[in-house]
Amino acid sequence: MPERLTARQFIALLTPDFAELPRPGGTEGAYGPDGPLEWAGYDDARALAAARTGEEESVVCGRATVGGVPSVLIAFEFGYLGGSLGEHTGDRLEAAHTCARAHRLPVVSLIATGGSRMQEGMLALTQLQRMARQSALTRAAGLPQLAVARDPTTGGGWATLGAGADVVLALPDAQVAFAGSRVRPPDADPAAYTAQAQLAAGTVDAIVRPRDLRETVGRWLALLAAPSTEPAPVPGTATAAADLPATGWDAVRRARDPGRPRARAYLDAYFTRRTEIGGDRCGGRGGGMLCGFGTHAGRTIAYAAQDGTPTRPAGYRTAARLIRLADSLSVPVLTLVDTPGAANDAEAERQGVGAAIADLFGAVATARTPLTTLVIGEGGSGGALALAAPGNTWATPDSYFSVIAPESAAAILKRPADQVRATADHLRVRPQDLVALGVVRGITGGGAAAPPPPG
Structure with a gap:
């Protein structure tokens, strides 16, 4: 005792x-x-x-x-x-x-x-x-x-x-x-x-x-106890790669490269100090999400970052908790998107993965504090989009964002396995495609950002 x-x-x-x-x-x-x-x-x-x-x-x-x-x-x-x-x-x-x-x-x-x-x-x-x-x-x-x-x-x-x-x-x-x-x-x-x-x-x-x-x-x-009305600045990329992927499959391959920087590398480079919150208050912790508060350029920024694995219900609930807390304290939020998608195993369903994603969508949609998002790797379907800031999402050269993984898209469309790469092109998942479509505002690389498309 x-x-x-x-x-x-x-x-x-x-x-x-x-x-x-x-x-x-x-x-x-x-x-x-x-x-x-x-x-x-x-x-x-x-x-x-x-x-x-x-x-x-x-x-x-x-x-x-x-x-x-x-x-x-x-x-x-x-x-x-x-x-x-x-x-x-x-x-x-x-x-x-x-x-x-x-x-x-x-x-x-x-x-x-x-x-x-x-x-x-x-x-x-x-x-x-x-x-x-x-x-x-x-x-x-x-x-x-x-x-x-x-x-x-x-x-x-x-x-x-x-x-x-x-x-x-x-x-x-x-x-x-x-x-x-x-x-x-x-x-x-x-x-x-x-x-x-x-x-x-x-x-x-x-x-x-x-x-x-x-x-x-x-x-x-x-x-x-440090409110702010200014959005979180977009992080500079933690990778030396500055060229853009030539094809959709190149974008997927680069995002899945085990050697590219992950969330912790970005967070360590962005914050001078940071402290994590530990759970979803519903019986779970972790879940493929890193959440907390840190100091960047003398200001407090909250963060929710996917770690590159399938995000589990506890991860989505922790991110929703983080965003609502930051909103109540008027602290801007940075989110990092990096997941092949939401966890789709039976246990994730038993833990309410759909409801957890819905709750995160709701927290993002109703937040009054400014949100900034950077897609740093895989952007797999709604499990990634739930963490993205509408109108203020950016991408790195080592990322893609897609309605579904190319392999799954090909299977749904009943295309043979040799059509997966072509399907990635049809989905227009490259960072530059996302800029052209207006899905992301720009591409960050080496600290620079490409301008958003005209209009």
């Missing part, structure tokens, strides 16, 4: 600069003895918790500067009735979010809680609705929310402030789950209720050691 620090010790890991918010009015002092349910012994339990921890409630809220970014911090004190949520807790959390919106500050929640407070019954449970509303209002204001799941992070605190944050970090080996340790089935696998399990399921973005939290949280805040 990880070492449990107090709320203020945990705050000190992030910053020496912390000013606690004034005690809110709200429901504090509104009840008679033993709280709203008159639960015998509740006053004594709170008095004992206060004496043991030095805190008057299960959360400490204040303003601080983390990594140079002014922020609002929320830190749970697990020693105060297990970090449980009651109405007074809700008062403080609402005040913290109200302060964040009033001063245009990001919110960082350092969570350690066992859930809702039994001694306040349903009045405690309804604080989850209150927290969900505050989080939604803060998101609608375009302010980032970052959560750190400590040990333990369970129950409603995980299901609102934790899993509902824009970026979720967790401490190694921490209990992170909706079901607390005392309410799980007796035969439950304890490994399924850990930070590592949540990472594998795409719910936690990264596992971070306590000593690395200040740098990691500061880096995330610097990236997320």
